[in-house]
Amino acid sequence: xxKAVLGAAAxxxxxxxxxxxxxxxxxxxxxxxxxxxxxxxxxxxxxxxxNADHTHSLAKAVEAANAGFDAxxxxxxxxxxEENVARTKETVEAxxxxxxxxxxxxxxxxxxTGSEIHEEAQKGFKSLTxxxxxxxxxxxxxxxxxxxxxxxxxxxxxxxxxxxxKKHLNIERIxxxxxxxxxxxxxxxxxxxxxxxxxxxxxxxxxxxxxxTELRVAWRQSLEESLARDPNEVAPYKxxxxxxxxxxxxxxxxxxxxxxxxxxxxG
Ligand SMILES: [Zn+2]
Numbered sequence: 398x399x400k401a402v403l404g405a406a407a408x409x410x411x412x413x414x415x416x417x418x419x420x421x422x423x424x425x426x427x428x429x430x431x432x433x434x435x436x437x438x439x440x441x442x443x444x445x446x447x448n449a450d451h452t453h454s455l456a457k458a459v460e461a462a463n464a465g466f467d468a469x470x471x472x473x474x475x476x477x478x479e480e481n482v483a484r485t486k487e488t489v490e491a492x493x494x495x496x497x498x499x500x501x502x503x504x505x506x507x508x509x510t511g512s513e514i515h516e517e518a519q520k521g522f523k524s525l526t527x528x529x530x531x532x533x534x535x536x537x538x539x540x541x542x543x544x545x546x547x548x549x550x551x552x553x554x555x556x557x558x559x560x561x562x563k564k565h566l567n568i569e570r571i572x573x574x575x576x577x578x579x580x581x582x583x584x585x586x587x588x589x590x591x592x593x594x595x596x597x598x599x600x601x602x603x604x605x606x607x608x609x610t611e612l613r614v615a616w617r618q619s620l621e622e623s624l625a626r627d628p629n630e631v632a633p634y635k636x637x638x639x640x641x642x643x644x645x646x647x648x649x650x651x652x653x654x655x656x657x658x659x660x661x662x663x664g
Contacts, residue, residue: 405648468500506546512609528577542581557589575602619643
């Protein structure tokens with residue numbers, strides 16, 4: 398996945414952010430991932446950032462900052478507002494103490510969990526982040542970037558994988574939150590979103606977009622194809638080469654959409 402995202406950045410010359418969840422950091426090793434990423438970034442001479450996605454403890458955030466991650470998503474959004482504020486603020490101060498240039502992101506609102514395929518819509522996260530709670534949260538925590546709930550959700554429904562349905566965003570709410578906070582805004586759970594909604598969300602103030610599930614879907618589909626193509630092949634780098642290429646194509650096409658000139662904007 399790292400090769401695919403950085404390969405797309407090298408091909409398109411657009412900046413990218415590579416995200417690794419707590420599970421992915423534990424799988425490869427937080428420090429090992431950072432070393433691999435930085436080596437590839439340097440080799441390919443890219444504008445690319447390494448993001449510690451959804452970090453649920455101070456210890457894990459500190460571990461990522463110490464390893465050299467460029468950004469940390471501090472996620473205490475499941476806690477009541479006041480507790481979310483207190484623990485996010487504490488974590489921002491700790492990671493800025495390690496690297497003052499690190500980008501600290503916080504989350505307020507409910508956008509579900511898991512970059513996976515959901516059989517049906519998750520219940521109970523219909524409430525959007527309000528501009529007032531966003532303003533208070535940014536002011537009280539000192540975060541550089543905010544992840545709001547603006548109609549987005551993590552993962553994709555089967556119908557979105559098949560392309561028969563699309564996610565839609567509340568563009569007006571994005572504008573209001575941008576106006577109330579003035580910080581970078583990150584759209585989590587972007588996979589399966591309508592193209593025009595993406596364009597309008599960017600124009601309204603979205604700066605970073607997460608599309609993990611789309612990449613995982615492409616990864617799995619192309620891996621299954623690659624394995625089926627030659628049942629006698631056992632060399633991982635040969636099986637995985639077309640998989641990297643498939644994921645790279647999805648990333649490149651999304652980067653071109655996100656960075657398209659705004660004159661194409663509809664609505
Ligand atoms: Zn997310």
